Amino acid sequence: MQKLLLLGDEAIAQAALDAGLSGIYAYPGTPSTEITEFVQKSKFARENHIHSNWSTNEKTAMESALGMSYAGKRTMVCMKHVGLNVAADPFINSAITGANGGLIVVSADDPSMHSSQNEQDSRFYGKFALVPILEPGDQQEAYDMVHYGFDFSEKFKVPVLMRITTRMAHSRSGVARRGEIRKQNELKMPSDLRQFVLLPNIARTRYKNLLRDHSSFIAESDASPFNSYIDGSDKSLGIIVCGIAYNYLLENFPDRIVPHPVLKIGQYPLPRKMVEKMADECREILVIEDGYPMVEELLKGYLGRGLKVKGRLDGTLPRDGELNPNLVAVALGKPDTYGLPIPDLVVNRPPSLCSGCPHIDSYYALSETLSELSNGRVFSDIGCYTLGALKPYEAINSCVDMGASITMAKGAADAGLIPSVAVIGDSTFTHSGMTGLLDAINDKSPITIMILDNGTTAMTGGQDSPGFGKIEEICKGLGVEEAHIRILKPLKKYHDENVAIMKEELAYHGVSVIIPRRECIVAIDKRIRDKFKNK
Amino acid sequence: MKKDIILAGVGGQGIISIASIIGYAALEQGMFLKQSEVHGMSQRGGDVMSNLRISHNHIASDLIPFGQADMIISIEPLESLRYLPYLSKEGWVISNTRPFNNIPNYPDLDKIMGEIAKVPHHIALDAEAIAKEAGSTKAANIVILGAAAPFLGMTYEKFEDAIRFIFRHKGDKVIDLNLVALKAGRDFADRHI
Numbered sequence: 001m002q003k004l005l006l007l008g009d010e011a012i013a014q015a016a017l018d019a020g021l022s023g024i025y026a027y028p029g030t031p032s033t034e035i036t037e038f039v040q041k042s043k044f045a046r047e048n049h050i051h052s053n054w055s056t057n058e059k060t061a062m063e064s065a066l067g068m069s070y071a072g073k074r075t076m077v078c079m080k081h082v083g084l085n086v087a088a089d090p091f092i093n094s095a096i097t098g099a100n101g102g103l104i105v106v107s108a109d110d111p112s113m114h115s116s117q118n119e120q121d122s123r124f125y126g127k128f129a130l131v132p133i134l135e136p137g138d139q140q141e142a143y144d145m146v147h148y149g150f151d152f153s154e155k156f157k158v159p160v161l162m163r164i165t166t167r168m169a170h171s172r173s174g175v176a177r178r179g180e181i182r183k184q185n186e187l188k189m190p191s192d193l194r195q196f197v198l199l200p201n202i203a204r205t206r207y208k209n210l211l212r213d214h215s216s217f218i219a220e221s222d223a224s225p226f227n228s229y230i231d232g233s234d235k236s237l238g239i240i241v242c243g244i245a246y247n248y249l250l251e252n253f254p255d256r257i258v259p260h261p262v263l264k265i266g267q268y269p270l271p272r273k274m275v276e277k278m279a280d281e282c283r284e285i286l287v288i289e290d291g292y293p294m295v296e297e298l299l300k301g302y303l304g305r306g307l308k309v310k311g312r313l314d315g316t317l318p319r320d321g322e323l324n325p326n327l328v329a330v331a332l333g334k335p336d337t338y339g340l341p342i343p344d345l346v347v348n349r350p351p352s353l354c355s356g357c358p359h360i361d362s363y364y365a366l367s368e369t370l371s372e373l374s375n376g377r378v379f380s381d382i383g384c385y386t387l388g389a390l391k392p393y394e395a396i397n398s399c400v401d402m403g404a405s406i407t408m409a410k411g412a413a414d415a416g417l418i419p420s421v422a423v424i425g426d427s428t429f430t431h432s433g434m435t436g437l438l439d440a441i442n443d444k445s446p447i448t449i450m451i452l453d454n455g456t457t458a459m460t461g462g463q464d465s466p467g468f469g470k471i472e473e474i475c476k477g478l479g480v481e482e483a484h485i486r487i488l489k490p491l492k493k494y495h496d497e498n499v500a501i502m503k504e505e506l507a508y509h510g511v512s513v514i515i516p517r518r519e520c521i522v523a524i525d526k527r528i529r530d531k532f533k534n535k
Numbered sequence: 536m537k538k539d540i541i542l543a544g545v546g547g548q549g550i551i552s553i554a555s556i557i558g559y560a561a562l563e564q565g566m567f568l569k570q571s572e573v574h575g576m577s578q579r580g581g582d583v584m585s586n587l588r589i590s591h592n593h594i595a596s597d598l599i600p601f602g603q604a605d606m607i608i609s610i611e612p613l614e615s616l617r618y619l620p621y622l623s624k625e626g627w628v629i630s631n632t633r634p635f636n637n638i639p640n641y642p643d644l645d646k647i648m649g650e651i652a653k654v655p656h657h658i659a660l661d662a663e664a665i666a667k668e669a670g671s672t673k674a675a676n677i678v679i680l681g682a683a684a685p686f687l688g689m690t691y692e693k694f695e696d697a698i699r700f701i702f703r704h705k706g707d708k709v710i711d712l713n714l715v716a717l718k719a720g721r722d723f724a725d726r727h728i
């Protein structure tokens with residue numbers, strides 16, 4: 001079969017479609033977004049009624065996927081690494097309930113924080129939940145692992161975590177598809193209808209089952225096609241290399257022959273026999289892994305009195321940030337290569353709000369409204385509008401996690417910082433802002449919440465916003481007084497009017513919601529182009 | 536044959552189209568390819584770069600090692616300098632001279648050009664002006680590609696075929712415009728090698 005040129009994300013999506021997927025659930029988040037978008041654009045998926053609409057957040061996505069698995073069908077749930085924090089409750093508990101239809105959870109990490117607020121390593125979640133983890137080394141493995149992962153999930157009745165990184169997600173390479181396309185599973189109830197009832201006495205039994213199965217997972221790792229022990233003659237050093245880092249290792253050997261024994265890891269828990277073999281025959285071990293030094297720490301032990309292990313913890317590799325071929329070269333004692341230095345005149349070109357973006361007008365109005373007060377009152381959130389922290393706006397003072405704007409403003413107001421302002425986008429509001437708003441309403445917190453409504457999930461490329469057309473109804477329904485829900489149009493010509501409205505609401509000692517509403521400029525552009533295209 | 540190429544520019548300038556055309560031409564010749572892109576936040580008017588690797592042999596890393604790129608193709612002059620640490624000693628810089636000025640502290644253009652001139656192998660061209668002459672400034676990225684074409688180790692016709700394929704849904708007018716732009720870029724390079 002001819003090879004397809006696919007992003008890692010697309011390879012995962014194509015594999016899921018080929019492996020009998022019935023539904024994919026996700027909230028957009030770089031670098032995971034393209035997995036779900038691939039399914040949404042697939043004609044095959046449409047014809048076969050494969051669910052692919054966006055979920056409101058990662059937790060609802062994870063739970064819906066668990067429900068689909070309960071009903072016996074194969075399902076995938078995708079998120080960026082911090083999304084797994086949101087979905088952590090159902091994720092950890094899904095290891096206890098177990099799966100029925102194949103269930104794969106894809107979490108996309110972002111080492112070096114290209115588009116994220118941290119570089120947490122999802123493999124710890126897999127370890128925490130005691131579920132098997134798959135970590136592809138290239139796009140072909142990403143494709144193959146999905147087939148394997150569904151089979152594994154159904155064989156052991158356990159969810160499988162697939163961990164990728166930005167580099168894997170957003171790099172393109174040739175992928176060979178399998179010839180046969182697997183049919184979707186029939187609807188099939190769990191054999192034990194109490195399996196998913198996590199009352200303590202049932203959960204205790206289920207947990208014991210999971211612990212028992214864990215030794216099987218280790219044995220499976222030793223037999224896995226994704227873990228391999230490649231012998232090498234120079235046993236002074238053994239190399240354990242995880243996922244995509246394998247490519248950086250090979251890059252340093254043009255003939256692709258590494259003189260040391262290499263243990264290539266693509267499946268966890270770690271293959272115990274293979275690790276033992278390496279520990280027995282090599283004097284020291286170098287661990288090369290993107291993300292946190294998880295394997296390294298495990299092998300080294302807290303006191304480091306056992307095996308001699310090198311990696312991110314002893315400075316052989318940097319403690320943080322994405323790996324690359326040069327860093328691995330240096331770790332191997334090979335010469336580094338470097339081109340010309342960057343000339344001194346080169347300055348940064350940070351991302352910025354687009355010209356014509358409605359947030360610009362919202363921020364100018366807000367900043368003027370607050371100009372007579374002391375600085376530091378604006379709690380913001382995750383989205384394009386986070387760029388309002390940068391020059392020339394410098395309009396916001398926090399960006400922590402989805403939804404934290406409203407609740408942090410509330411907490412600050414509780415502490416006496418009055419007025420406190422929250423700035424949140426429409427999609428982030430429905431993702432995780434609604435519950436915080438209810439807290440504020442119940443406490444009559446003196447906060448002003450700006451829901452910047454551009455009608456889309458803009459930052460990740462303009463996906464549907466789950467609360468589209470419902471924002472003020474949601475606010476009313478939760479109990480915001482109608483008189484204090486103010487809708488305005490963020491345009492330069494309405495600047496004075498908008499400042500006046502903001503001042504009024506800031507003076508109100510209770511919860512008020514201001515909704516600056518104007519469509520995302522990129523979304524308009526795309527809409528017009530699509531219209532033109534369809535003519 | 537292998538070529539490791541850094542594609543540089545500002546979000547929205549069309550480096551992905553260049554990558555697609557080179558990529559298609561390479562695949563048509565049975566070459567291996569790896570291409571790493573930037574998505575998400577960095578696209579919003581920030582600097583963007585893509586690692587494009589093509590080779591007749593197996594490619595290991597998705598990232599090009601520092602000091603080993605055969606070429607930097609940049610649609611923006613300041614951006615061509617940002618990635619010089621990737622360039623090999625024999626490598627070429629092919630850069631637009633037309634600045635994309637969306638930052639308050641954009642450096643002096645003459646000084647930027649002075650730095651590009653210091654790179655042993657370089658071609659700098661006003662792609663917008665050449666594209667305008669060819670029919671539309673929209674094809675500026677293809678002019679840059681044309682200027683890079685002599686150094687990519689493939690016959691010129693392969694790029695023409697790739698343009699016909701990549702723009703096949705956009706009609707003959709767009710294809711012709713891009714073919715003219717490609718040739719104008721190549722002619723410029725031929726005169727300046």
